[in-house]
Structures are given as structure tokens and as C-alpha cells.
Amino acid sequence: MSNANYSEGKENYPLHECIFIGDVRKLSSLLRNNEVTRKDKHGNTALHLAVMLGRKECVQLLLAHSAPVKVKNLAGWSPLAEAISYGDRQTISTLVRKLKQQAREQMEIRRPDLIRALSQIQDFYMELKWDFHSWVPLVSRILPSDVCKIFKSGSKIRLDTTLVDFSDMRWERGDISFIFQGEKPPTESLTVLDNKLKVYQKVRYEETETEIEDEVDILMSSDILAAQMSTKGISFCRAQSGWIFREDRKETVAGLYQSEVYSISGLVLESRKRREHLSSDDLQKNKAILESLTKGNTQHLDTNGEPTRRASLNPPPESKVDWEAYISAPPGQYPSLGRAVVYKESSRSFRATISMSDDFPLSVEMLLNVLEVIAPFKHFAKLRQFVALKLPKGFPVKIDIPILPTVTAKITFQKFEFRDDIPDDLFIIPEDFIEDPLRFPDL
Template sequence: MEERRPNLVKALNQIGDFYMELKWDFQSWVPLVSRILPSDICKIYKCGANIRLDTTLVDFSDMRWERGDISFIFNGNAPPNESLTVLDNVLKVYQNVKYEESEIEIEDEVDLLMSTDILSAQISTKNISFIRAQSGWIFREDKKELVAGQYESELYTVHGLVLESRKRREHLSHDDLQKNKALLESFTKGSNIQNFDQNGIPVRRTSLSPPPDKHITWEEYVTAEVGNYPRLGRDLVYKESTKSFKATIAMSSDFPLSVEMLLNVLEVIAPFKHFSKLRDFITFKLPSGFPVKVEIPILPTVTAKITFQQFDFRDKMPSSLFVTPKDYSEDPTRFPDL
């Protein structure tokens, strides 16, 4: 964030001050899944190099989403470690988002990496294309839609989106696989399982056992055929898969914000919430106009829909929106994931 700050502040200052409402929700054709998928209307305020994002989703527990009143504030001119702040407007507490991790947090991440699958997933856009969506059986015509009741839009189907995923798990024991299954089940129920000793200290995983000795000599290794070298470590437990998706997008020339301006805003808010995939999608070569509505596949059974339903340039924006209220107290543990 500090490396990007100068360019980010410059870009934000070049955009007029505005207020925007962004509605997002997840949809699924699976009945049980669709019941627990969240939705929200995010309110975004921008003034100078400052951005504020208000949301109502707080937490997930007992198969229910907890609602509240949360604000993320980015102050482009604040000192490091003070530029990103989260407010709980119900409890009246705030937390500064840390740039560096503590030793305990690093230990937690190492412990997690040693006991979970090695996953790599990316969306390939080599063959992406935008095709005008059409309606009608005999007389075909391009589909149009009035988004949010005010933005006349042209609908496109996005072809060529491919999710490529790779997974390795040769470092996991049978016990690890069982524990991971239990953790996944606990997460879907909104609870968290973590082992502690009698003193309340987290129980860490022991070091990985060394790989078996393959008894390969140096001569055998250096004289092996190119691309067919003897494996010195553990035998791979590897799975690779690809999945093709179709997304839809509504492009409008009536929306007053440009795509480039949107990318500068997403650069700030993407680390929070669910905007990173939207930012990645927007970087594709879009048709002319502004993407007022985007439906992006997140999982094979889950689709995210984002709608820009309101936007207003505003000359005067209250400065109080971008500062922590004086009656709020600091609580560095309010949001453990930040």
C-alpha cells in the first residue's frame, strides 16, 4: 500500500468527489446454498484522496449472516499504519489495519500452510471474447436493459473464461485430511475449531517428516533425460482441473464514471470484502461504456452479481465522513482478520 500510495493519491485527486451505491449479492441454483449466500448495498464516498465504504455485513455464525454497521476509511494523506481504519458504528470502536504481521500471526500462517492443501487457481483470459446477447426465436435482436431504472445498457455474454486450478497434498497425513474436513464443516456452520493447551496457548503442528530417501546417485540425476529427472522428494499427489464459465455484463454509456476511475477506486477497496474479482474482471478488454451490472461465476454453483445502481458527483462532502469520531475508542481485536 505504501509503494502504491503516491500514484493512488494522485489518481484519486484527479477524480471529482462523488457518492456511489454498489449492490452485490451471491446467487446459486442450489436451494440450501442460496439460503445462506449474502447480499448487501455498499455506500462509497470519495473526497479528495479519501474514500469511505459503508457495509452492513459483520460476521457469519450458526448458518446466518450477522448484520451491523461497518465503515472502511482510507485516508491518502495519513501516516503509515493509520491510513486504513475500520469503524464499528454500533459498538463505537475503531481498529487501524496493520501493515505488518505479528510473530504469532506468522506462526499461524505457517501452521496453516503445513497442514492444508497447496492450492493455485487463476482465471485464464487468453481466449476471452464479448458477444452481444440476443433475444427472439425468429427475428433476433440485441438485448438491452434499463439497469437501476436509469442506465440504458447493452448486454454482452462473456466467453472464454477458464478457471485453472492445481492442488497438491503429498505433505499431508491422514490425520491432516480428517482435521481439514472437520474444519471445513465447522466453517459452513459458522464456528471455528482451534486446539489450545491447558495454558491457553495454540497447539502448533510438529515439523513435517522428511521425505523418504530415494537412493538416487548424483550421476543418475545429472545424466537423466531432460524433463524426466528422478524425484528426490515426496511423490506428488497432484490434481489439475479446468472449468469454463460464462459471465454476463451490461455496458452503459450513460454512467458518469469511467472504467479507469473505477479501477482507481477498486485499488483501495479491493483488499476488503469481495471486490478483488470484480477488479480483475474490469481489467479485461471491455466493450465501450461502463459495466453497470456484472455477473461473475465465483464457484461452479455460485455467481456474484454486482450492480452500480446510483452515482452522483458532489461538490461538497462532509469532512466528518473520513475521520474517526472522537467518542469512538480503539479496539485492536475487534476485527481479527485485519
């Protein structure tokens, strides 16, 4: 690399170079005047490099200066993913804690605006119908459907649903209510009711130490996964009807909303996994371990009755890559800094449809605010992610979108009415309900 390019690398990324050298004292002084969120030409932050190179003191120092954990490099990997690959349990645990703390802080920043936005929307009642389908015949026959009822009053929201949790081949049905009370403090604002068992659970604001360590065990015992719905090539075009004389397709949704139907192309579900941190024995035990942990079971106890935790891996060999070799590499193609990556990727293209109506009384922005509140339910989080795209004009009264690699969902807004008579007791936990903090382990 030329001296000019080398100087540019030193000048533009002083924190990154400092990580390579391992100079903690210099890093500390540089952090006063340099942006800790800065990415280099490979998309790596200083925290990425500190994790990949095993610089524990640098990791702690960067986190103390609020280095973001939920940030990805050009290859799509976060510092946490790289920490799992490196295999140091303490570092993984520290990053998991910091990731959750930063998520809470971001929500607290967003919270006043969200409460204000909800309060400004006129009170309403709405019904969403979910129909799940799969291209796998056996799966398709057993998939559920659900009509979700949403009540909104002031900054309060209640969601009634029969679908608790849902994966490719497993779902949990019930009679569930989710209550958000915007005027309450964060630790008290989210509650889930099981109306059959007459129990309730406050959605935990912070995880316990045991829950954090259980999560670290899962991360260290399973593939490093990165799955996302790529919308880079997404396009909307008017759906056509008719065999000979083609015309733009229209439909009336729920007998109320005149809609224009669009075909969506370019939706790609990209799935990538890494497993260089797993032994052959791990891979054989992987499924059983995951099933045990995700059901809340601690699989092994020591003589004191405490869970046996997954130990740190032996660190990878010390990297022989220097700063000049790293920064001179083409973007995203730098030499390996840790374990040799064991990598697999797959992608699946989806076609989807959406019906847009100018007749629906709610705006897309209002819907996004409502969906943000009920995002703990995974399928609603997927719906919000989709609605946040740049959609054609109108409101998406019917959407047919992928939810899982083998499952699509058709969501229909089948009823909506502004109301000023929504009773307050809908948002209150009934007196005969008993608190069960473990009823919904994923919330």
C-alpha cells in the same frame, strides 16, 4: 542431451545449476551479476529449486537478494507451495514473512501513484448493489444482498456496507464502514468501523509473530490450494433478444444508463490441490483444525501456556536427479525433486453477462483505483480482478460474475453523482468509538 544443449542450460541458468550442486559460495558470487527473478524452461526460479531440494542456506541467500516469493512455475506452484510440500517449518515461516514484506514494498511503490490518481478524480458518491445467487438451491435461499455506499473526497474513500465477510455457506452481516485516508502514513491509513458496536480497528500493516506462526500452522495442516479464474479463452459477444427476429440486446440500468449487453464465455474456475505433506490422520482432523484456527483459537497449549506448533516433517529422500536430467526434460515435465505429488484438479465453466454503457460518468481506470483501495474485502477484490480484463467499450454498469465455485454475484452501479459537498467528518473516527484490534480478525 547434446553437449550444445547442455552448454546452453549451463549458460542460461547458472543460478539454477548452482542450486543443484549446492555450492553456496559460488551462488553468492553469481548473484552479483545474475537476475534472481529469472525462470528456467520449467518456469522455476532459483528459489523454487532451492526450496524443492531443501537447500536452506541457498534459500536464505536468495531471499536476501530479494528473490520473489509470489511467482509461479509452469505447473502453477509458488516457492511457498513447494516449501509446504517439503515440510520444513523454518523455511515455510521465512517465506511467509518475506511474501508479506514484498507485498508491502510493492504497495509502497504503487501508493504515490494511487494517491495522485484518486486526488485527480472529482469527488463523488456512488452506490453498488450486490445480489448473490447459487446454482445450489439450499445455498441460494440463504445468500445475502447488499447496497454498498462509496464516498470519495480528495484522496479519502469511505465504504459503507452491511456485508462483512462471506463464504459458500457463511456470512457475517453488520453495519460496517471502511475508511481510507490517503494522506496518512500506511500504518494509519486504513480503518474499519463497526457502527453497531461502536468500535474500530486499524487494518494491520504488519502481522504479529503469533499471527505469522498461526498462519504457518494452517498452511502445514491443510491442502496446498491453487484456485484461479482462467481467462485464456474468454470472449465477449453481443447478447441477443427476440424469438424470430433476433437483435442485439440493450437495457437501461438503474433507469439511467443506456447499455449494450454482452454474453461472456470462456470463464473457467480452475481449482488444484496437493496433499502429499498430510498424513491420513491429518486428513481426518483437517476440518476441525482449520475451523479452530480460522476462528482464532490455538488448539493446544504446552505447560507454559504457549501454543503447540506444528513440527517440521521428516525431509523427503535426497533427490537423485542431476542438473542434466532436470534441464533436458520437456518444459514442465521434469522428474520429481521432492515428495511424490498427491494431486487433484477440477474446473468449472461459467457463463456471465455484462452491460456496458457510455453514459456512466466514471471511467474504468478510475474505478480500478477506487477498488484497489477497498481490496481487503474479498468480493471487491474479485470485482477488481474482473474489471481489469480487456472489456468491451464503455463502463460495466451491471456485471454477473462468479465469486466462489458455487456462487455468482450480480453487481449493479445503481447511482452515481459528482459532489463537492461531501462532509469531512465521514472520514473521521467518531469520538465515542473504542479501538478493538481483534474485531475483524481477517483484516
